[in-house]
Amino acid sequence: MSERLLHVFGNTPHGREALLQSLHFCKTLGVSLHLHVPQSKQFLMYFENDIVQVDLDAAYLTSPETAEDHARQLAEGCGVKINFLKPRNYTAPNLPDVPTRFNYMACPRGISDLSSKIGLGYIGPKVRRIIQSSLFPVFLPGRVFKSWRSITVFYGGSGNAGKALHWGVHLSKISGLPLDLFTFREGRAEDYFSAQIRASGVWEQVQRHLRAWHQIDRGGFEESLYAVDHEALLIVGAYGHGLIKDFLFGSKMETIQAWMPNNMLVVGPNCVLGP
Structure with missing residues (x-):
């Protein structure tokens, strides 16, 4: 089905x-x-x-x-x-x-x-x-129609970012489109993020579809978004803690959707991947 x-x-x-x-x-x-x-x-x-x-x-x-x-x-x-x-x-x-x-x-x-x-x-x-x-x-969806030719997952090492990564691998697999990862390191070592992916059990699947992994370790977060492919579908994990009025507000996810014109797929805290 x-x-x-x-x-x-x-x-x-x-x-x-x-x-x-x-x-x-x-x-x-x-x-x-x-x-x-x-x-x-x-x-x-x-x-x-x-x-x-x-x-x-x-x-x-x-x-x-x-x-x-x-x-x-x-x-x-x-x-x-x-x-x-x-x-x-x-x-x-x-x-x-x-x-x-x-x-x-x-x-x-x-x-x-x-x-x-x-x-x-x-x-x-x-x-x-x-x-x-x-x-x-x-x-x-974006305001004006634009096709996308790749998939970019924003990955920061959290549980919700892990969910977004699972969805990114899934969509890359069924579409045949290349998968990119985008990570703003915020002072963490480069191997921290790959270790998180290995621990989640999806590392081999990521490697099969991965085209590029952008790990940014300098400058501001908004400035770093210029490195994101403008022809990509963006996949972002959203946190669910806090009051409804605070949900997503002030988070990096809010910044991404405000700054980026791309189409986005937002993976919420209760999302499950399956039939």
Whole structure:
């Protein structure tokens, strides 16, 4: 059974670009696309330990009569089949339950917020909540469609970075794209990071797919990001400790998504790699 990606489609220019990114994601990785065209501004997602109510930006309800046709046209142009998701269960008459049994979810960085904030490197609170609660990683598409030709994992030696690395190896394997690692050493010895990967049991798999490992030991973190391939899909692990309002804020992950125009896959604290 192929992996599946959930995409919530907004029938706008921004929504078009986001869908093109998801179509490229699915075609590159052999993932099936499941598209939800919202009929109301709100929906619920039931996770194992949380219930998230998503309050969409009103733009998601633009021209609903042409939304499915526009989505089909884009998918046909990319050679990808769309599976339209029609919610079956409703918590309230205008509050559908959107399933969560997917392998990925495409989530514009401010799904509940004005698009002007997205350009400022802003991750909306509902997107953070989904990242924290979901068993799947969240795909954050860039503002304008751009294909990616490699995979870069930000690896700092933590447990969550280890999860991101496992996903990076997985995506490199199924796509055939080269894998790069990016490490900001922060005073640690070079062999510390390779020892962490060996201890996690994934070192041999990393070596089979690894093209380059950028270990930066000087300058500031923001400055070092220039070394990241601009044609890469970025994979980043997100921490889940602290209050919801502090989730990701101020962390290197927040800096990466604010500074980098690349598409990103964010691996949250509850993500699992498997069927």
